[in-house]
Amino acid sequence: MSATGIGAAVRRKEDFRFITGKGQYVDDVVRPGETRAVFVRSPHARAKIKSIDVSAARKMPGVIDVLTGADLANDKIGGLICGWMIHSKDGTPMKMAPHPALAATTVNHVGDAVAVVIAATVAQGKDAAEKVKVDYEVLAAVVDPAKAKSGPQIHEIAAKNTIYEWSLGDSKATDTAFANAKHVTKLDIVNNRLAPNAMEPRAALAEYDSGTDQLTLWNTTQNPHVARLVISAFVGIAPEHKLRVIAPDVGGGFGSKIFIYPEEVVCLWASRKVRRPVKWTSDRSEAFVTDAHGRDHVTHAELALDANGKILALRAHTIANLGAYMSTFSSSVPTYLYATLLSGQYDIPQIYCEVDAVYTNTVPVDAYRGAGRPEATFVVERLVEVAARELGLDPAELRKRNFVKSFPHQTPVIMAYDAGDYGASLKKAMELADVKGFSKRKREAARHGKLRGLGYSTYIEACGIAPSQAVGSLGAGVGLWESAEVRVNPTGSVEVLTGTHAHGQGHETTFAQLVSERLGIPFDSVSIVHGDTDKVQFGMGTYGSRSGAVGMSAIVKALDKVEAKAKKVAGFMMEAAEGDIEFKDGKFTVKGTDKSVGWGDVALNAYIAHKFTGAELEPGLKETSFYDPTNFTFPAGCHIAEVEIDIETGKTEIVNWTAVDDFGTVINPMIVEGQVHGGIAQGVGQAMLEGVVYDKEGQLVTGSMMDYTMPRAHDLPSFKVETTETRAPSNPLGIKGCGEAGAIAAPAAVINAITDAIGTEQIAMPATANAVWAALSRATPRAAA
Amino acid sequence: MYNFTFHRPTTVRQAAGLLSRNPEGKILAGGQSLLPVMKQRLASPSALVDLALVEGMTGVELKGRSVVIGAMTRHADVANSTVLQEAMPGLAAVPGAVGDPQVRNRGTIGGSIANNDPNADYPAACLGLGATIITNKRRIAADDFFTGMFSTALEDGEIITKVSFPIAKKCAYEKFKHPASGFALVGVFVSKRGPDIRVAVTGAGSNGVFRVKTFEEALKKRFAAKSIEGLTIPATGMNEDIHASAEYRAHLVGVLARRALAKANA
Numbered sequence A: 001m002s003a004t005g006i007g008a009a010v011r012r013k014e015d016f017r018f019i020t021g022k023g024q025y026v027d028d029v030v031r032p033g034e035t036r037a038v039f040v041r042s043p044h045a046r047a048k049i050k051s052i053d054v055s056a057a058r059k060m061p062g063v064i065d066v067l068t069g070a071d072l073a074n075d076k077i078g079g080l081i082c083g084w085m086i087h088s089k090d091g092t093p094m095k096m097a098p099h100p101a102l103a104a105t106t107v108n109h110v111g112d113a114v115a116v117v118i119a120a121t122v123a124q125g126k127d128a129a130e131k132v133k134v135d136y137e138v139l140a141a142v143v144d145p146a147k148a149k150s151g152p153q154i155h156e157i158a159a160k161n162t163i164y165e166w167s168l169g170d171s172k173a174t175d176t177a178f179a180n181a182k183h184v185t186k187l188d189i190v191n192n193r194l195a196p197n198a199m200e201p202r203a204a205l206a207e208y209d210s211g212t213d214q215l216t217l218w219n220t221t222q223n224p225h226v227a228r229l230v231i232s233a234f235v236g237i238a239p240e241h242k243l244r245v246i247a248p249d250v251g252g253g254f255g256s257k258i259f260i261y262p263e264e265v266v267c268l269w270a271s272r273k274v275r276r277p278v279k280w281t282s283d284r285s286e287a288f289v290t291d292a293h294g295r296d297h298v299t300h301a302e303l304a305l306d307a308n309g310k311i312l313a314l315r316a317h318t319i320a321n322l323g324a325y326m327s328t329f330s331s332s333v334p335t336y337l338y339a340t341l342l343s344g345q346y347d348i349p350q351i352y353c354e355v356d357a358v359y360t361n362t363v364p365v366d367a368y369r370g371a372g373r374p375e376a377t378f379v380v381e382r383l384v385e386v387a388a389r390e391l392g393l394d395p396a397e398l399r400k401r402n403f404v405k406s407f408p409h410q411t412p413v414i415m416a417y418d419a420g421d422y423g424a425s426l427k428k429a430m431e432l433a434d435v436k437g438f439s440k441r442k443r444e445a446a447r448h449g450k451l452r453g454l455g456y457s458t459y460i461e462a463c464g465i466a467p468s469q470a471v472g473s474l475g476a477g478v479g480l481w482e483s484a485e486v487r488v489n490p491t492g493s494v495e496v497l498t499g500t501h502a503h504g505q506g507h508e509t510t511f512a513q514l515v516s517e518r519l520g521i522p523f524d525s526v527s528i529v530h531g532d533t534d535k536v537q538f539g540m541g542t543y544g545s546r547s548g549a550v551g552m553s554a555i556v557k558a559l560d561k562v563e564a565k566a567k568k569v570a571g572f573m574m575e576a577a578e579g580d581i582e583f584k585d586g587k588f589t590v591k592g593t594d595k596s597v598g599w600g601d602v603a604l605n606a607y608i609a610h611k612f613t614g615a616e617l618e619p620g621l622k623e624t625s626f627y628d629p630t631n632f633t634f635p636a637g638c639h640i641a642e643v644e645i646d647i648e649t650g651k652t653e654i655v656n657w658t659a660v661d662d663f664g665t666v667i668n669p670m671i672v673e674g675q676v677h678g679g680i681a682q683g684v685g686q687a688m689l690e691g692v693v694y695d696k697e698g699q700l701v702t703g704s705m706m707d708y709t710m711p712r713a714h715d716l717p718s719f720k721v722e723t724t725e726t727r728a729p730s731n732p733l734g735i736k737g738c739g740e741a742g743a744i745a746a747p748a749a750v751i752n753a754i755t756d757a758i759g760t761e762q763i764a765m766p767a768t769a770n771a772v773w774a775a776l777s778r779a780t781p782r783a784a785a
Numbered sequence B: 001m002y003n004f005t006f007h008r009p010t011t012v013r014q015a016a017g018l019l020s021r022n023p024e025g026k027i028l029a030g031g032q033s034l035l036p037v038m039k040q041r042l043a044s045p046s047a048l049v050d051l052a053l054v055e056g057m058t059g060v061e062l063k064g065r066s067v068v069i070g071a072m073t074r075h076a077d078v079a080n081s082t083v084l085q086e087a088m089p090g091l092a093a094v095p096g097a098v099g100d101p102q103v104r105n106r107g108t109i110g111g112s113i114a115n116n117d118p119n120a121d122y123p124a125a126c127l128g129l130g131a132t133i134i135t136n137k138r139r140i141a142a143d144d145f146f147t148g149m150f151s152t153a154l155e156d157g158e159i160i161t162k163v164s165f166p167i168a169k170k171c172a173y174e175k176f177k178h179p180a181s182g183f184a185l186v187g188v189f190v191s192k193r194g195p196d197i198r199v200a201v202t203g204a205g206s207n208g209v210f211r212v213k214t215f216e217e218a219l220k221k222r223f224a225a226k227s228i229e230g231l232t233i234p235a236t237g238m239n240e241d242i243h244a245s246a247e248y249r250a251h252l253v254g255v256l257a258r259r260a261l262a263k264a265n266a
């Protein structure tokens, strides 16, 4: 392993510009004549718009234009769409309601935009926005997903506010397995709704060039090409080739920046109307009521076991709240990203899951770090833990008895696990966490008035979200391959154009590690280009921990082609047959001789083309690859949380955290560890701190960080993070992906630990001090083990 | 934020004059409470009268058996004052527990007390020590000063210049942080100065900071956690929100009072 190659903990290239304030985010881009968009948003969860009067607003200083949903409709601008088709059990397609970028007739959540002021400054825009008079007829709102079906109907298309009633698995066989089971564990689970809160709020800057009829959009997006495709093909703002989307530095996404939002559509449309650049930057308050939220499931789940603790079957019924409109990929999250993972790490013969997706008068819900897989892991890992307690079995032992041990393993819910060693990660984690010493620590804690608990989460996830044919057969509107172009310069330095996008992951570093190792050139001779549809070939962007497994594999494939061509060039240079050329450590050698040429020479010769004719070989050295994997990847691992609870106050402290993950090949262990840390922080946030709360009228109670509790450093211990490794067979690098693991694993580990400590089977997330105290006063602590 | 005029007087008298000429104006101290609400357009003062350049409004001084703190003294400066740490460490701990370093380096004692946020820390210390709030017009006993959520005995345009705290031999503050905001979900300040025993609670009451007379009574025999063992306060009148039920807040008052007493006696 070289100091900068695959497996090296190379410092992140991008951090120099980030920590010296040189990052270029959308809001940092300033165009001549720029104007600012300020949205007028609904204060009501559900209302009819009787009229909108913009005349007073128009007269305000600095106002350039005031536009409404009616103007949008007049200009025939299309609405936003959900790009993943789900069919109900009865075969009917999901009920996708219209989602105009500016509401014209009804508003459906607090924060729904009804008009936009285009003004010279934000302050002037805000002053004018206050003068827009909207006459609302307030209607009763639907807030609780569990009661959505009986609430007033929100969208004409969706009776009983039901988007789909979907199922996966064999219901009859599952019921039979339950009927024959010795033991059945039942749980009612709410997977709490989360607000993403990326550090950088969303932003859009649109510029129209009337000279060329060209639109440019700088946008906080995780997938600029997909944004361009949707905005062009479905919203119909401009043909694809007349729209350039640039995603410059983006400060965190966690899924929330995958989606196509009303604001970027409106900025594009308005910039063409007012013939000036139009910028919008969300503030934090706006983010809470417009960024797609995550999770929000209400589930009843059951696990059937035989007398030996062997799992026979699992069944679940889930109500998934998709909010007021169907966001871009919302339909896939509680279906193919959720129910397909209900087998966990276990060999479960029968699984049946029903999912009812409903509309409510809340912010749309879509993928958020983990997307469906945290919800699945929580169901499985809570069931297994509670089953172990009910059966009087050690929870680790019950898990071991049921682990999938041979691969490939076909689950009853689509997924075919291709590689893993679940026993190995559990064993290593138990050693690192010193599970043996736990009972002693528990007794010691009791002497200080503290309850100590230990909780496991042996999670699995499916990443990469490919191959395209497979996701297509499940309803995806797009393919989920990835592209790369490797551009070798005449001096031998290399630019890699990738269709993925980085918003904190460190691609500029890890991708360069791959290229430098493969070509034997210095790490600093490689630069990574992403996030601009004018520079980079079509790509699918970054989510689902796919950039390594799929994106880097595309780079490998392009590098293969580069190497093949470079060998030809070297052959001409050394007057040897192409087949006799060997390439190693940046040197081309004629097999069995000491004749060799270096990488730089070959690159130069490829471009000066003095050693071959055009008929023999095309000049240049630049290759592209579109790579489609053969399967999802299946990262898995074991997280162990140890908590201490102050009996008097219910305050819970996480005292130890052990994570042993199998991510397949690790390119940069430091970056991987950072991803795990961040993921755990978000998972702990969900388990103990975060939770979006709406009141009965649909007003957002947790509308700021004064009420929505984000995890802070002091909420977390130092983590012990290690890996085990089984290579993913579905891609050439053997990478599985690591971006979401922590957020997927953590909630169950925390809740299993807390319930272990207080001797109860249930506690809702977030398990705040108040909630733990209340649970404690209901429960009697389990005796120290 | 709406537009406003900005004034920087150098004396209290000038400041008072500016405030009387600008009835819709407001005093600006550290800005840590006022500026956020202005940014959200929830407050729209026509003028801001910034006290930053007014002389003689900062510092922590020993005056006889009291500690006198200038209204413009920042939380961090109070927390780090060697004078205070020696005279009454229990009080120094209060601004030390406020917010984060940024807030402590901007926020002031005068601003905190004038604002009287029901979850703020200083009001508990003022009431818990029987402080005197000194304004450009008069001296107000803490018992008369805090009149309810975000409301005080201050008249329009009245300026807090100093706060005087009698030195208590034994005193301590115990704070249970609000998980999101970091303010006091419940905070209890206890003190004993001769026969004067005080237990003041912030965060819990739906009407702002209050004293727990039953605890004070019980502590007269002996100023120790034991004396209030088993005593509770009723949940009625407690604040209730998504972060804590009224029962939980009432329960925490007892727990934190006992912990504060243990600290005060340590």
Ligand SMILES: Cc1cc2nc3c(=O)[nH]c(=O)nc-3n(C[C@H](O)[C@H](O)[C@H](O)COP(=O)(O)OP(=O)(O)OC[C@H]3O[C@@H](n4cnc5c(N)ncnc54)[C@H](O)[C@@H]3O)c2cc1C
Pocket (backbone or CB within 6 Å): B026, B027, B028, B029, B030, B031, B032, B033, B034, B035, B036, B051, B071, B072, B097, B098, B099, B100, B103, B106, B107, B108, B109, B110, B111, B112, B113, B114, B115, B117, B119, B120, B121, B122, B154, B158, B159, B160, B161, B181, B182, B183, B184
């Ligand atoms: C992130 C954050 C966390 C915080 N956490 C805590 C916490 O944990 N505990 C806590 O107690 N507080 C907390 N605060 C509030 C902080 O302590 C404020 O500094 C304080 O409440 C107000 O003081 P200020 O000097 O900033 O006043 P300003 O914001 O400038 O003014 C507040 C109000 O007081 C008036 N005022 C100011 N000075 C005077 C004066 N001398 N005479 C009369 N009226 C005056 C102003 O006109 C205004 O109405 C937090 C604030 C933030 C932003």
